[in-house]
Amino acid sequence: MPRKKRVDRRKPRAKAAPPTAQLAKINVKVNGVQYSAEVEPRMLLVHFIRDVLGLTGTHVGCDTGNCGACTVIMDGKSVKSCNIFAVQADGAEILTVEGLARDGELHPVQQAFWEHHGLQCGFCTPGMLMQAYWLLTQNPSPTEEDVRRGLSGNLCRCTGYQKIVEAVLAAAEQMRGQQQEVR
């Protein structure tokens, strides 16, 4: 049973709306928790996630949809949350990096990034993890080429991607192993 949490008051980071702007009510499930909030129609989903819900693991790196640091999963699809308005997420189910670990256990993708040194400064990491997670839900047995193509919408300036690709391939193997155990 997911916890219910209401957010009635926006943090002041969100702009005081001009008097004519209509606030829109949205209901969104994020990491299994149902939220309901009134948002300014121009508010981007990434700002809703960071500023209203306080889930700051989702980062902003570019403002133009290029870097992918803001990648989240919305209704099973990987999206760049800076390219979507919060109102478009009304009724949607969203997964962010904070929802990847379950019951204190790292998700295999997180575990693999940690063990394979798949990060340096860490800023692109949450977006990279979400994209890798989505990629593996679509293709549980990717080739290296699949992984590289699948991550090419996410920029990393530190690593050179080699360790990231290794981590995703290792996570894929780990997850296939887990699948077999279940069967």
Added chain:
Amino acid sequence: MSSEEEILKRFAAIEQAREFYIIGKKVSRVDALDAVLGRPMYTGDLVTGDFLFVKAVRSPYAHALIKGIDISRALKQRGIEAVITHRDIPGENDAGSLIPDRPLLAVDKVRHYGEAVALVVGSGIETVEEAIRLVDVEYEPLPVVKDPFEAMKPDAPRIQNRDNIVTHFKIRKGNIEEGFSKADIIVENTYKTQFMDGLPLETEVAYAFPEKDGRITCISSMQNPFDVYNKVVKILGVGPEDVRVIQAATGGGFGPKSDETPIDIAAYACLAVKKTGKPAFAVFTREEATTVQSKRHAFTIRHKTGATRDGKLVAWKSELVADTGAYISKGHLVIARATFHCTGPYEVPHVWADGYCVLTNNTIAGSTRGFGAPQAHFAAELQMDALAKKLGIDPVEIRARNILRPGSLTATSQRIDDAGLEICFGKVVETARWHQKRREYEELNRTSSRIKKGIGIALLYHGNTLGPEGEDFATVHVRIEEDGSVVVQTGLTEYGTGALTSLVIIVAEILGIPASWVRMERPDTSAVTSSGPTVASRTTVIGGRAAADAATQLRGRLAEVAAGLLGCSPDELVFKDGVVSVGGDRRRGIGFRELVSEASRRGVELRVRGYYIAPPTRWDPETGQGAPYNQYTFGALVSEVEVDTETGLVVVKRMTAAYDAGRVINPLGLLAVIEGGSIQGLGHALTEEIIHENGVVVNPSLHGYIIPTASEAPEWIEPIAVESPGRIGAFGAKAMGEIPVVLPMASIANAVAHAIGVFIRETPLKPERVLKAIREAERKER
């Protein structure tokens, strides 16, 4: 033996050890777990409660007089709390990171596109952005000085109240005329490199708030908290105790975060707090960051090189011109490093070089990973291949005849005392199967009409740490808590290189405890003393010495207690696996934690400050002759490429990289910087270019400035670590953070030349440029 001598002796023994307990073993980055969990750690994640936004009004002109600033319309906007111009700065209007030539807010003139003229403070980012448009600045445009050669003309408009030529840096070795008279062949070429952005993925960001006692605390993203702190104190015109700067987790550095903009962003937030008494938040958009962040200098390098018939270098004459933009930043030091290294890692008896750092109305160039070395090596290494081609010998052959070996003299006549370069060179040639591939690709290119393959090589030497660039010291504070956990804190910072993990490893090594017992605390100017800047790849090398000093002092204090308890002399003790024992015999030992609690009970102070300063380096400013650096890192890179001769697209298939790290302290960190630097360098070689048009940056975004993705990265980067210990670094460590970004431009350009048969001497090697070169070569053949 006095306890100081005891420490020195022990330190020497530890440094010369051949086998290590933790050094060289795999240790995960200390804060990696927080990152994979997405925990709040970056500045923007730590902002809470009510706060104001602060943002700069920026110049749309590259060069203009300011005739007036009218803030009245902006101030009337609802939600706007303050508009700050240069008149409202309580202290000094000086934000230059090293040289006080750059105002925080322009006074009577703007000198580059995007220069800050005023700050708007208000609630809500949209409110502030709307008010920015209402700040009326009256400009009178001036002629724009677009390139350094124009700026060097005597009648060129002056950018600042000084000559446009900031530095003329010289190297005079031997007798250049005599050198060329001995040359059988001479090769002359001009090379050009572009403006580039280090582009850390997190933009500049600062959050400042007033404390109850009136002090202002500023949390920010940066490499050098003390540079930021010192400037903010001056700008605010307050006492040193009135400001506190804390470095939050920092999403990449690469040089820009050591220069101008971290000072600006912190000063914006702190000024807003000072003016309004309320917390304030400032963050650059990507467009702002890419516009005003200090860039990698665009260079024009003219080389004239002479060699004998058998490929021995005899004379090298160079002119290097670096465009530093409207303010100097670190340009005077970048030109020095580039000029020192302008002949590449080769022994040349006669050298004459002139390096000029020049002001223009382009945006500021300053520190960027590699600091002038990538440009210098690009030109030198292409020059070597041009010589080889003219002599009809293999590029490997001409290098083998000229590289710096033990006993060789550099361009500054500094004697090289280790064989790091020879080893790296030999390893890449062998591992990449150079000769075989070279033949194979040539064979293939004769028959393949569209896709041509090439293999190229480049070598480097890199003067370590600051050398001529500043006082090369570090302090590291280490304390042992009563529970036996060890805490390390320093003003040196982590921004992705893993260098602070190296400090943890060094402390753990000396105290003989697992690295997991050691933790790092965030750099905080109110808790630690200055440790110098975190630049020039000096954290492991110099900071490591300070960490070793601290750990050795603590070890000495603990050894005295343990010797008393175990009935032996302190130098019989072995610190290993969390146990302190007599000669390694665990039956005659005491647990580290138990020992700490005993020492604490006896009142032994287990909190120390470690310090190290590198020996000063000396060279003659008139001739450049001397020993500008204490030690050198060496490296070699082989790149293999495919060139599509119909589209001009270059794909890098494989890189083989060998670097002489002196001593590998942190292997995971080392591999990470090798791979990451290689790809950053690949971007510099192929796609990255900040384009100024009449001084205006026309591509300040990630769709206009293209950095490599996982798809552009080569299928494999083969990293090879070589250990040829340096003279000063901790345990023999040499500088590594910046180094891997130095060679890709040179190595890839040489590989492309091998593939298409013609040298391209201007970067980046974008498809249109490559295509043009191919077409021109075809025309000549006809």
